[in-house]
Amino acid sequence: MRAAQIDTCGRPPRPAERPDPSPGAGELLVRVLAAPITPLDVLCAGGASYFGAPATPYVPGVQGVGTVGGRLVWFPTPAGMAPGDGSMAELACVPAGDVVELPGDAGPVAVAALGLSAVAAYQALTWRGELAAGEQVLVLGAGGVVGQAAVQLARVAGARRVVAAARSAAGRERAGKAGADAVVALDTDDVAELAQRLSAACDGPLDLILDPLFGAPAAAALRVLRPHGRLVNLGGSAGETSPLDSSTLRSRSLRLLGYTNNELTREQRAAAVAKVAELAASGRLHVDHEAIPLEEVASAWERQSAGTTTGRLVLTTP
Numbered sequence: 001m002r003a004a005q006i007d008t009c010g011r012p013p014r015p016a017e018r019p020d021p022s023p024g025a026g027e028l029l030v031r032v033l034a035a036p037i038t039p040l041d042v043l044c045a046g047g048a049s050y051f052g053a054p055a056t057p058y059v060p061g062v063q064g065v066g067t068v069g070g071r072l073v074w075f076p077t078p079a080g081m082a083p084g085d086g087s088m089a090e091l092a093c094v095p096a097g098d099v100v101e102l103p104g105d106a107g108p109v110a111v112a113a114l115g116l117s118a119v120a121a122y123q124a125l126t127w128r129g130e131l132a133a134g135e136q137v138l139v140l141g142a143g144g145v146v147g148q149a150a151v152q153l154a155r156v157a158g159a160r161r162v163v164a165a166a167r168s169a170a171g172r173e174r175a176g177k178a179g180a181d182a183v184v185a186l187d188t189d190d191v192a193e194l195a196q197r198l199s200a201a202c203d204g205p206l207d208l209i210l211d212p213l214f215g216a217p218a219a220a221a222l223r224v225l226r227p228h229g230r231l232v233n234l235g236g237s238a239g240e241t242s243p244l245d246s247s248t249l250r251s252r253s254l255r256l257l258g259y260t261n262n263e264l265t266r267e268q269r270a271a272a273v274a275k276v277a278e279l280a281a282s283g284r285l286h287v288d289h290e291a292i293p294l295e296e297v298a299s300a301w302e303r304q305s306a307g308t309t310t311g312r313l314v315l316t317t318p
Contacts (some may be wrong), residue, residue: 072106100273122147
């Protein structure tokens with residue numbers, strides 16, 4: 001079979017010929033149709049992540065969409081985090097209990113582009129953030145895949161107003177296309193200035209913040225939250241630390257919550273994937289993405305590593 005292969009940590013994968021895998025006890029053989037290149041894939045293959053350097057050579061890819069016996073499915077893998085190969089190949093062996101059946105009319109590339117990023121957005125809003133119908137939501141980093149999905153998913157969950165914020169002009173354009181009621185520029189680290197912009201974009205009390213950025217944007221957003229409001233953090237792309245002030249947290253008894261997909265049970269993850277696929281199939285959930293042949297994995301990987309993509313890059317097999 002053809003596959004993307006990492007030969008050396010820190011270097012892009014190359015197309016290679018690999019033996020067809022044979023499923024073991026309790027495993028299914030998936031014919032892979034689409035596999036996204038995610039930041040986690042690049043992190044793991046770099047060899048310096050907290051998972052440790054993976055043994056090489058190996059096939060990367062922590063998730064994918066394919067078919068099993070004619071059924072369309074989504075599946076995860078621990079590639080790069082534990083020994084074994086991942087989704088960026090024509091075939092993959094996966095524990096049967098990890099496979100999630102998808103609606104037959106779901107687009108494989110579109111679902112792969114959403115994948116675990118949309119799962120994180122959905123669960124952070126609903127399960128961790130306890131979003132209730134009629135609440136006002138702020139999505140920071142709304143131009144990324146998680147943020148684009150969160151804008152749409154907040155609306156699906158009943159939010160009355162969704163405010164989006166992004167650092168780049170292109171990101172703000174994507175947030176607007178995703179359906180935000182207002183879009184705010186995060187082009188400064190001045191917390192007071194950002195708080196003023198965010199407050200002006202909100203219509204009354206702000207109930208919930210979804211935050212994949214942290215740093216100055218999170219500190220500013222907290223100043224706009226209503227008493228007992230919630231901020232759910234699921235990333236630190238703007239900074240691993242944030243200039244939060246104690247008086248803001250204490251004076252309004254705010255809730256600062258953390259989220260990771262790693263805390264989900266298998267059942268929670270499967271239900272979230274199914275929901276994401278259902279919304280994608282009905283046209284209610286979409287993120288910018290680009291389908292790329294598996295043979296072009298090296299250049300696509302370099303684009304993801306350099307941050308020069310405009311959406312999720314998804315590898316497709318012949």
